[in-house]
Amino acid sequence: MELVEVRELYRNKDQYIGKRISVGGWIRSVRDSKTFGFIVLHDGTCFNTLQVVYHDKLDNFVEISKLNVGSAIIVTGELVATPQAKQPFEIQADQVVVEGYSTPEYPLQKKRHSLEYLRTITHLRPRTNTFQAVFRVRSLISYAIHKFFQERNFIYVHTPIITGSDAEGAGEMFRVTTLDLENIPKTEEGKVDTSYDFFGKETNLTVSGQLNGETYAMAFKNIYTFGPTFRAENSNTTRHAAEFWMIEPEIAFADLKDNMELAEDMLKYIINYVLEHAPEEMNFFNQFVDKGLLDRLKLVATSDFGHITYTEAIEILEKNNDKFEYKAFWGCDLQTEHERYLTEQVFNKPVFVTDYPKDIKAFYMKLNEDNKTVAAMDLLVPGIGEIIGGSQREDDYDKLLKRIDEMGLKREDYEFYLDLRRYGSVRHAGFGLGFERCVMYLTGMGNIRDVIPFPRTVNHCDL
């Protein structure tokens, strides 16, 4: 008999109540008395479980009662409404077939395991409630992002993972090579002879697809990237991973204001999509992971985001410098404590900070008329701090070249980028959303290791 998914039962129960159906899944728990027993069955298709009732009229009643947690079974029987019970229905089994046994050594027994312990079994932790919820929501956020941009006719661009340039200079990079490290070929000067490497030169893992993305925005008007990026930084925090995913939209015939509108619309769209499509999971997070999460997200989805310039923000922060470890002053980089003060205490909602000093921002950001600040924007959200960083890009050839020189960058690395300003340059802007930070923000999970299926951090690269 065709298996019915538990999700389908919960979504369309009236079609199944009173019918004989088959369901396959994994046992979360078994308890039996002499003549009957209960199984909590989970099939992975939704957060909810299915209660199975079985009786001693089954030939394998004794065997069933002895099944270990984690065993896989296929249950056939009538789905019966249970209006008095906690769950809306149960299946009364007339057949239970074992698909795969488990053992008493199964690492996920029916008790609460710490997140630290579960990190040691990344191949099994998605079977727990917490990680069922996290990774279903992660999947839904991914899709919401694609849906948002595709509905707006943005082109999804796969920017390269292996890169021959260090052009963005956003951080430490991983080297990619096919050279034999036991026996590195050397030039006559004793340097690594990269002509023997796969690409005939030094290559690294990308830190950002932005510059490549811009070339496509100058062809398609609106584009986005969504792919893995890498930082070889030795930072062992709850917010940093060596491998993470980024979304980087880029829009042409658009300025910083359009950019902020896009970011705000996108974040609200994602929140609404997840609230609609994962209500059980979001309730779980709200109850067990981060009380107040739902109220906070609903507030964000319905309120207009705040706007403040960096200069205005510094004025506010300076008046409150007694509260900060790092004292704020005009020209300083904002610390997480500053960001959280602004979004949590001053605005109590997401806020865009704009127009940062040019000296603390990247070379490609558009210089404002004051010649001191650039058209940058960071979006700060309560509980996290910065979640999005972006800018209008410098579209003037001469000004861009000047910035490249001033910052000591090599012109020849940016010829392709300068071409975009030589041939039909257009006002444009874009931003980067760290995907994992977004998942943390929407789930309330506090450690980036718990929102990545198989996290990569310093000294950790398992499975």
Next chain:
Amino acid sequence: MELVEVRELYRNKDQYIGKRISVGGWIRSVRDSKTFGFIVLHDGTCFNTLQVVYHDKLDNFVEISKLNVGSAIIVTGELVATPQAKQPFEIQADQVVVEGYSTPEYPLQKKRHSLEYLRTITHLRPRTNTFQAVFRVRSLISYAIHKFFQERNFIYVHTPIITGSDAEGAGEMFRVTTLDLENIPKTEEGKVDTSYDFFGKETNLTVSGQLNGETYAMAFKNIYTFGPTFRAENSNTTRHAAEFWMIEPEIAFADLKDNMELAEDMLKYIINYVLEHAPEEMNFFNQFVDKGLLDRLKLVATSDFGHITYTEAIEILEKNNDKFEYKAFWGCDLQTEHERYLTEQVFNKPVFVTDYPKDIKAFYMKLNEDNKTVAAMDLLVPGIGEIIGGSQREDDYDKLLKRIDEMGLKREDYEFYLDLRRYGSVRHAGFGLGFERCVMYLTGMGNIRDVIPFPRTVNHCDL
């Protein structure tokens, strides 16, 4: 004035005819007579261009007439229906503002450029008709794949890019390292001391997410991956790239038959989605790139795929061995010439070949009862050959362990994978779709370098 996208004009022209609107875009060509001129404007939002008519009543009439190809302008004026002309409407400009100039050196002049030449300017080629069509279709296929799986409640899993295991053994790998290649730390035995590397061990770029994906299928039932994969193979062909994207679904409580149904449904879904959402682009390919493409795709979308076992296929091929460079015999790996003969001559439609000899397939494929073949499937399509490869997985702990030993693999590398068979093993299956092959198949483009925005091949890693 808010800019209207050219796509919007073509999709909802009745809303705009007779209205004064503004459109921003890039000039494909300008031609003028003494008192008026025409501009072909492209704004990147759709394949079609917009014809601009401008007159000498404009202050900058002379300047406009001298604009170089590639210049960016914003045109304001009335959109007028042109029922007698080739295009359905034109804009009669009362204002033309230059957004960004171009130069006579612009590398994309109004003439046909070879694909080889365009490969040398990957940052500009998306502005041409061919690459506008290719990369819009690539984006649409990506989204169609996500939509297909999400509508079926599959969980999108981001399997890792950097991997510490060589577990699948599918091909040559790229090493990922932060060691200083000029100065590799060595152990006392003179080997590379990987304890100094970022992850404290040797790491490489992934060749497949399948084994990781299986761990999630045993938790969520149905999952898919969609991410970059890598092969450091020195093969300079039109079908191989060092960096490409793969889709790998994995389904539990499912066998080879379910797997084939899924692959067939998916491919038909993608084709229908693209035909519906990119009619102009698909007509372009059909007319200029691959005549007969549309008929072939429509046939695929509406016909039931063929099915044949490897053993049956060999019988047919052996009778026709005079046609092949490599003679077919039971036990041989199928060559592209064999695959194309089967799908093009024997079936004239896509065909699944199943149940291959175990010795030419991977260790994880489920052994059939004959003990000689495994429950593998390859989908062959006309014009390409293999586009999808998959199998039911060995879900029996003892049989899997035996295969790992037989093939000389290290048990300790597969403990996590064996755990899936220790704890609630479930019949399951999956397949891999090479994304770029799929794009080539749907567009008719013959070289993989022309369906990847910034292709990576031996000795080529530009931008």
